[in-house]
Amino acid sequence: MTDQLAQQPNTPWKQLLDNGLDAVQSTYLDRYRQTREGLHYCADVVWGNLQTPAYARAMLTLVADVHGGSHDTIEEAVATRTARGALIGKDGRTSHLLLGEQALRTNIGGTDVMRSQLDYLADVMDRDGITLGVVPARAPMPCPPPTTFTVFDRMLVDIETASTLIQITDPPEIAVHVRTFELLKTVAVYGQAARNLILTERDRHPG
Known part of the structure; x- marks a missing residue:
């Protein structure tokens, strides 16, 4: 897999954003058009492809x-991100x-925003x-608790830090992330159990 984002292994976000938020999101949209299998671990925010426009x-x-x-x-970037x-x-x-x-x-x-986002997650699970x-x-x-990462077709890994986008193409390093994902799956909950956790958090935001 090759794309504009993967030309450098470590790229500061400030550099990526020089052409605007919408340009970065357009490049990601192109990448997801190329991707057949995505593995995504998000530790503390909702994954971009399942974000509502408001989120x-x-x-x-x-x-x-x-x-x-x-x-x-920003509005163009929102439309492009949600299109993914x-x-x-x-x-x-x-x-x-x-x-x-x-x-x-x-x-x-x-x-x-959070109520709507969590409702959307609960609804989209069965797609x-x-x-x-x-x-x-x-x-x-x-x-070991990992940071957020995405594996694209088991050929590229993205790790987003506060300042830099780190991209990994070395097969042994990619294999570590795939193995980490497989281990996390063993303690994750799915189906109704996952939906219950989502809706419990939704209910903690009073309407």
Whole structure:
């Protein structure tokens, strides 16, 4: 897999954002068009492809604020980010997502945004191509707790730090992330148990 984002192993977000938030999101959309299988572990926020427009808007606004980026293209970036979700299940694409329980609790955008986002997660679980699990906060960790990462077709790994996008193409390193994902699956909950955790957190945001 090759794309604009994967040209350098470590790229500061400030550099990536020089052309605007919408340019970065467009490049990611192209990558997801190429991807057949995605493995995604998100420790403390909801994965981008399953974000509602309001949640995505709040997240991208925070990104622009931290890195001094322009807010001028946020609406275009929101539309492009949320378009990624429509690719799941098309032409055989699959996405296996593990969320840390903290991802259901981290307050992005306030009560109304969180209620809507958590409702959406509960509704989208049964869509073709999506496998959604939640790693309970008190589950015994089967591996050193990892940071958020994505594995694209087992050929590329993205790790997003506060300042830098790290990209891994070395097969042994990719294998470590795949193994980590497989271990996290052993303590995750799925189906109704995952939906119960999601809706419990939703109910903690008064309507």
